[in-house]
Amino acid sequence: MRRHMMKSKLHRATVTAAELHYEGSLTVDADLLDAADILANEQIHVWDVTNGTRLTTYALPGKRGSGEVCVNGAGAHLIRPGDLVIIATFADYDDAEARGHKPTVVLLGEGNRRK
Numbered sequence: 194m195r196r197h198m199m200k201s202k203l204h205r206a207t208v209t210a211a212e213l214h215y216e217g218s219l220t221v222d223a224d225l226l227d228a229a230d231i232l233a234n235e236q237i238h239v240w241d242v243t244n245g246t247r248l249t250t251y252a253l254p255g256k257r258g259s260g261e262v263c264v265n266g267a268g269a270h271l272i273r274p275g276d277l278v279i280i281a282t283f284a285d286y287d288d289a290e291a292r293g294h295k296p297t298v299v300l301l302g303e304g305n306r307r308k
Contacts, residue, residue, distance in 0.1 A: 194288050197283055235251060236250075244271075
């Protein structure tokens with residue numbers, strides 16, 4: 194049996210920008226993506242803590258050390274600069290792997306810096 198489990202999460206990131214007229218995606222500081230083991234173009238779930246919106250898109254690496262979290266494309270209608278979001282990824286694991294799996298969780302504070 195395969196189990197679909199949370200692989201990684203950036204918890205309570207602050208959205209820094211929104212670019213409506215851009216291809217869809219979420220641009221995130223590459224250092225944060227590395228910390229959460231999220232690859233460029235990997236599917237991500239974005240949950241807006243501020244307004245309850247949820248969307249699925251893909252990650253793009255932003256400038257390292259910038260703290261950037263930019264919603265691109267249609268998602269900019271739903272999530273605004275200043276909103277707090279959770280960015281999560283999921284992966285499939287066989288039953289034995291799933292039972293021992295520990296997701297990577299990165300807690301963020303002011304300026305999208307790691308706590």
